[in-house]
Amino acid sequence: MNKIVASAAEAVADIADGAVVMAGGFGLCGIPENLIAALHHLGSRDLGVISNNCGIDGKGLGVLLEAGQIRRITASYVGENRTFERMFLDGKLEVELCPQGTLAERIRAGGAGIPAFFTATGHGTDVARGKETRVFDGRAYVMETALRADFALVKAWKGDRYGNLVYRKTTRNFNPMMATAARITIAEVEHLVEVGTLDPDQIHTPGIYVHRIVLGAAYEKTIEQRTVRKRPELV
Numbered sequence: 001m002n003k004i005v006a007s008a009a010e011a012v013a014d015i016a017d018g019a020v021v022m023a024g025g026f027g028l029c030g031i032p033e034n035l036i037a038a039l040h041h042l043g044s045r046d047l048g049v050i051s052n053n054c055g056i057d058g059k060g061l062g063v064l065l066e067a068g069q070i071r072r073i074t075a076s077y078v079g080e081n082r083t084f085e086r087m088f089l090d091g092k093l094e095v096e097l098c099p100q101g102t103l104a105e106r107i108r109a110g111g112a113g114i115p116a117f118f119t120a121t122g123h124g125t126d127v128a129r130g131k132e133t134r135v136f137d138g139r140a141y142v143m144e145t146a147l148r149a150d151f152a153l154v155k156a157w158k159g160d161r162y163g164n165l166v167y168r169k170t171t172r173n174f175n176p177m178m179a180t181a182a183r184i185t186i187a188e189v190e191h192l193v194e195v196g197t198l199d200p201d202q203i204h205t206p207g208i209y210v211h212r213i214v215l216g217a218a219y220e221k222t223i224e225q226r227t228v229r230k231r232p233e234l235v
Contacts, residue, residue, distance in 0.1 A: 003163045003213045004192070008038035011186045011214045015039060015151055018071075020048040022107070022152040022182055023061055024175030027053060027080075027224050030167075031060050032155040032188050034216040039153070040064055046071040050107070050147055052100065052174055053077045054084050059222050065093075074147065076100040080224055099127060102144055104177060109146035111180025111209075116145045152182035155216070156205070159189035160196075163210030164203045172204065179205045188216040 005011045012035055015021065021039070025031030040063050047070050054073055055062035064070050066083050072094035078084050087093040098106065099121045109117055118141035122128050132143040154175040157168035165187055167175055179185045187205075192215045 001207075002161045003207070003210060004161045005212050005214050008034040008188065008214050008216070009041065011035060011188075011212045012038045012042055012151075012153075015042065015044050015047075017044050018046045018048075019044065019151060020050065020149040022147075022149040022154075022174075022178040023049060023051040024152070024154040024171070024173070024178045025052070025060075026170055026173035028055065028060050028222045030155050030169075030171035030173055030175060031055070032153040032186075032216075033060070033219055034188050034214065035153040035155075035186060036061060036063065040067060040069070043067075043069070045069050048072040048074075048149075050074045050149055050178075052103065054081050056080045056224055057083050059220075068092075072096075074098060074103070076103045097127075098144075102127075103147075104174065106144055106147040107174070107181050108177040110148040111177055114146055116143050118143050147181065149178075149182040150184065152178040152185045154179050154185060154187045154205075156187055156189045158191045158193055158198060159187055159210075159213050160193050160198060160207070161213070162195055163187065163205075163207030163213050164195075164198055165189065165205040165207075165210065165213075166198055166202055167204050176204050179209045184211045185209055186212045186214070188214050190216055190219065 074096040123140045128142045156165035158166040
């Protein structure tokens with residue numbers, strides 16, 4: 001039952017070329033920084049990535065993108081990454097854009113064993129092109145298929161050696177649902193605690209979903225865009 005691995009490098013060592021990888025977080029918040037860095041150093045290529053976004057230039061998943069390790073990405077928001085734009089326009093990156101709520105539900109459905117579902121989001125737009133549509137109670141819906149991955153890289157605030165995870169604030173974006181939707185889930189945590197320390201009522205991801213857990217270090221917690229209120233003028 002001890003799922004602790006010694007390092008992030010050991011945790012991702014079997015992510016081979018061509019693997020499909022989910023990566024949690026929102027923007028640069030709540031992302032598995034150490035696991036992404038380890039995957040970069042491992043050098044696996046032709047990766048299919050499922051994530052809300054692809055980081056920014058030189059940060060987060062943007063590191064893998066710049067290294068040419070990502071072949072395809074399914075994402076919701078990609079507007080902060082110039083490398084992404086250039087690679088897409090040059091035909092070097094396959095991209096599936098998906099509305100954010102639909103992306104979250106596709107991942108959740110994958111973890112719940114639901115192969116597909118209908119949503120009104122995207123009907124009548126390019127999002128619906130080539131997809132089955134149906135009308136329920138007079139409203140048109142688009143069928144979206146579930147998403148699963150070979151590996152899920154998730155970030156949590158606390159975890160124990162059984163793999164039970166507690167998320168904090170932004171780390172609850174995409175991480176909990178991704179933890180359920182992969183063949184192998186690898187979690188990095190800020191605090192590794194003894195079994196029994198976590199309140200069972202506060203555990204967000206039960207250890208049954210987690211295969212490996214590693215203690216992260218040296219978190220940057222980078223801010224994509226720092227916005228501050230203008231100082232009032234002194235009278």
